[in-house]
Amino acid sequence: MLLLTFGSEYQNVQSLVSEKAMVFGVDIGGQRLLALGVSVVLISGLWLFIHNTRLGNAILAVSQDPEGAQYMGININRVFASVMGLSAALAATAWRAGGAVSDESSRA
Numbered sequence: 596m597l598l599l600t601f602g603s604e605y606q607n608v609q610s611l612v613s614e615k616a617m618v619f620g621v622d623i624g625g626q627r628l629l630a631l632g633v634s635v636v637l638i639s640g641l642w643l644f645i646h647n648t649r650l651g652n653a654i655l656a657v658s659q660d661p662e663g664a665q666y667m668g669i670n671i672n673r674v675f676a677s678v679m680g681l682s683a684a685l686a687a688t689a690w691r692a693g694g695a696v697s698d699e700s701s702r703a
Contacts, residue, residue: 611692630693637685650677 612625645651656664657674665671 626693633688633692637688641681641685650674654678 610624610626612629614625615622616625616628617623618628645654653664653669653674654677656667656669657671661671664674
């Protein structure tokens with residue numbers, strides 16, 4: 596189905612930022628800086644989420660002792676589903692923020 600939809604030709608991911616910045620005398624592509632900024636924000640947000648929410652505490656509990664967490668009343672199936680959804684969202688965001696970086700390096 597994907598082959599019919601997109602075809603068999605190679606397709607580039609368009610950069611979100613085309614400008615370059617000079618940092619400490621080195622040219623760095625704007626897409627790379629964007630990827631760095633998005634990564635810092637996502638990692639910080641994930642850390643805050645894990646350490647400051649009930650679901651985050653449940654994720655920690657299930658990761659350390661699933662059976663013990665279940666005895667404490669945590670629905671481990673819900674936690675597993677939440678972790679899968681969260682990881683898919685993070686992967687999609689990482690692909691979009693950094694996906695064009697490989698294309699940017701091939702243009703240099």
